Amino acid sequence: MSFQGFLKQSTAVDILLGPFLDDTDGKTAETGLTLSQADIKLSKNGQALAQKTDATAAAADANGYYNCELDTTDTNTVGQLTIICHESGALPVRLDYH
Numbered sequence: 610m611s612f613q614g615f616l617k618q619s620t621a622v623d624i625l626l627g628p629f630l631d632d633t634d635g636k637t638a639e640t641g642l643t644l645s646q647a648d649i650k651l652s653k654n655g656q657a658l659a660q661k662t663d664a665t666a667a668a669a670d671a672n673g674y675y676n677c678e679l680d681t682t683d684t685n686t687v688g689q690l691t692i693i694c695h696e697s698g699a700l701p702v703r704l705d706y707h
Contacts (some may be wrong), residue, residue, distance in 0.1 A: 616706045619685045624706075626667055626692065627674035629699040632650060637701040638673030650662065650693050653686040667694075 623672040631637040644667035650658040662682040667675035
């Protein structure tokens with residue numbers, strides 16, 4: 610968990626989601642995961658987690674990082690935006706934006 614920065618309200622944005630690390634050794638980058646829309650969950654200001662509304666899957670970038678698209682609905686609330694993803698074979702990832 611770490612603060613990643615600020616996002617402009619109600620603006621589509623691409624973020625780097627990760628790093629995804631192997632759940633057995635905790636250090637090997639997981640580069641071949643399939644991260645669908647339903648795998649990526651958002652919490653706006655501490656409310657219940659729900660899948661992101663942008664329908665695209667996250668695309669592998671490098672070293673266990675994935676390009677994740679968020680749409681204007683995903684970023685429409687002022688305050689904290691927490692993004693989590695827990696994919697089989699990798700340690701959970703959590704990012705916090707404001």
